[in-house]
Amino acid sequence: MKKTVEVSIAIAEAVKNCEPDVVACYPITPSTHIAETLAKFYADGELKSFIATESEFASISAICGASAAGGRAFSATSSQGLALMHEVVYAAAGMRLPIVMVVGNRALSAPLNIWCDQQDSVAERDSGWIQLYCESAQEGVDTAIQAFKIAESTLLPVMVGVDGFYLTHTVEQVEVPTVEEVRKFLPKFQPKVKLDPENPISMGEYATPEYYQGFREDVHRDQLAAKSRIVEVDKEFEQVFGRSHGGLAQGYRLEDADYVFAGMGSVIGNAKEVVDELRAKGKKVGVLKIRSLRPFPGEEVRKLLEGKKHVAIFEKSYSLGSFAPVYADVINSLYPLRKRPVVSSFIGGLGGKDVPTKTVHEVFKMIKKREPLEIWI
């Protein structure tokens, strides 16, 4: 049933309906409402457990312990909270703990800023976590549910990026699947290994140079293998709920387009709006939505962008001193083509700076030329 609700509350309800064994959270803007809503569910006896930790570092550690002990586990955070978790983010992936975390994307200090960009989770992209970025409120709700299924079948933790405020705090009509509905899609968690006195294995062993690299390479190989799983899970979700969100990457009015707006998260909504306006004027323009930053869908992006004239990538983070991260991944993906589209990087929306549709129109004018640009809009 559709309801009009703040998106954070809808996401929390979706998570609750996935019947996690342990939720551990620490409040941080703009993900706080997810934590608060889950705490209330626990207070009302609708959630099995809720650990109100003393830091984000403890939250993610607690859900790692919960997962290792055989439970389904969840947390939500943002920005500084995710940065504080950094050490555990890597450990969770290396230990192959299938935990799920929703990140209400927000800028990193300094200067202190509570508004949206994607620097917080993009900075964790090399950790071994699967990272999915959501375009809309409904996608946030649905991806949180999909994330458990992806994580538990790949033994890779999944981070779901929802743009802070733009998505976390808007009140929208969304469909939140019920427990019974989620059960049709998400099977009970069956851990491959767990802490169990009947089978006393040791987890989290340390590895000497002889073994370490092998473990790292294995996570990478399994990340690549998870690409097909992400697509499958999105299809399975569609079979049950009638909605899908584009698997790894998805084009919008892209097939015959010469010009492309690309990016991750809520900016895609704006881009689609502008594309509709430009299409009405006969302009051949489309959108590439990148949903999965890790694993990065290199081949898929290459196929979708082959033959295009100019691609403008909207970026809400930056690798200071280098290039914009999504841009760099797209450039790498296109490199094998003999004839490559021109790719430009438009860095905008850092720390909540507005990127209105007017700006997207301006970008369209700028990419009519065939020279690559990097512009902080």
Next chain:
Amino acid sequence: MEEYFASGHTACAGCGMPITVRHALNVLGKDVIVVNATSCLEIVSSAYPRSAWGVPYIHSLFENSGAIAAGAVASLRVQGNDHTKVVVFAGDGSTYDIGFGVLSGMLERNDDVLYICYDNEAYMNTGNQRSGSTPFGAATTTSPAGKVNHGKMQWKKPIAEIIAAHQIPYVATASIGYMADFESKVRKAKDMKGARFILTLAPCVTGWNYDSSKTIELAKLAVDTGLWMLYEIEDGKFKLSLRPQQFKPVADYLKMQARFKHLSEEQIKTIQEHMNKAWAEMK
């Protein structure tokens, strides 16, 4: 006897830590899950692809054992397992210093975890650097004895008292030199609910720098000189476990260890007086 901590671990000869772990596990039995902080214990027991552990074991990081344990026990309980004990083994670096915030959170929430700190009074895993637990006067590589400073110039952090201030059901101090006392404390803590904490002195041959055969002798002497007080705080009630009949001079203990060899008679006197004062304040 079933082996819960097997031979073939690679602790230094004479190390006090495996003695601590072996005895604790013999009391706790097989229905436990061990959570271990990064430490000497982790390194000597869990080098892939081998393990010394005969009970389920998890190591995650240096400073998050309290939270790993909190999550693990919550997970077990909601899955309907109300019997398996979750036990943390951590060193003093993780307990007193880097993992203290996380431990404090675990205590404040009164998570159903038994936390055992084996205290060897410095960061021994990285080669003997000072910790909050390092006693006054001890030379470590980051509190060396020099021309101006004479080893660590601060007193040991009173961790058991700080932990007791969280008003958890059980706090105890122990020493592997008094094994029956340590075992009885583990036995008592085993069947209690909520957060329990046991601090055990576990001498370190290389860091304290003494002959490897003297580990138990030193652990006993620490108690007999009065430097290491054995007590319990159960539901807020303090109970001394042992009052030495006649205190041995602290010098007997200090002079057996090269980490104190630079101390002057004056400095030894300072330590003796500090200790005397602590006991005088005890009723």
Next chain:
Amino acid sequence: MKLAIANPRTSKENKTGDWRSFKPIVHTENCIKCGTCASYCPEGCISGVDKKNIQEREFPKIDYDYCKGCGICANECPKKTIEMVQEEK
């Protein structure tokens, strides 16, 4: 998919006995089978005297595959029946 996990007690493959430079020898004539040596052994490699029931106890048997020669057993033995002898290598 590789997991950094290990099976229980596989450390027994590490024969730490070759670290030893002094070897404990038990002179059983004075041994009262009190079990102190086994109790304090950091390696847990002394058996025979570790049984709860005193009647069932045997003289200490040291597993030299693991004994690192720390000398705690000799130091703590109340009857001083354990002698540390230099290893011949």
